[in-house]
Amino acid sequence: MTRKGRVERTTKETSVVVEIDLDGTGRVDVGTGVGFYDHMLDQLGRHGLFDLTVKTEGDLHIDSHHTIEDTSLALGAAFKQALGDKRGIVRFANASVPLDESLAQVTVDLSGRPYLVHTEPEGMAPMIGSYDTTMTRHILESFVAQAQVALHVHVPYGRNAHHIVECQFKALARALRYASEIDPRQTGIPSTKGAL
DSSP states (O other): OOOOEEEEEEEEEEEEEEEEESOOOOOOOEEOHHHHHHHHHHHHHHHHTTTEEEEEETTTTOOOHHHHHHHHHHHHHHHHHHHOOOOOOEEEEEEEEEEETTTEEEEEESSSSSSEEEEOTTTSSSEEEEEEEHHHHHHHHHHHHHHHHHEEEEEEEOSHHHHHHHHHHHHHHHHHHHHHBBBBBBOOSSTTTTOO
């Protein structure tokens, strides 16, 4: 069974290509023009053991919003495509990941129903390089909308903005990896409805 997704998204603002293999080894090749976001996508691929290719050209002369948003939408759509009918997956998973003084707790249900709960410490630095830290929630919203998953991300504490955001992506990677893995005891679709 091949669990790969490929999505191309082109608008007047961006051109995005995302390819993902859920059963990869963590090979990552990303380029969006937003350095810190590339770093986060790298964390997602490497810690999720997803082979991930992301190539985005966007209107960075305005700001990074459209580039980040459209990439996240394409990533969510590619992830959903790669899951197929979800036969045999674990479905639910959680992961807690520390990064020095920060801790992220992520729980996911590959439910077919998009829902996001997201909390992080108040008073974070507004920027990490050219990355607007308010975009983290919007990345997750965009991903969830297209992947159609229920996602809870909670950062109960942390000081350094880089650490606060990075531990979220690492925990997200692990939770998505565990939830999308094939359960050898699960022969069908893990839902009493018979569909996800």
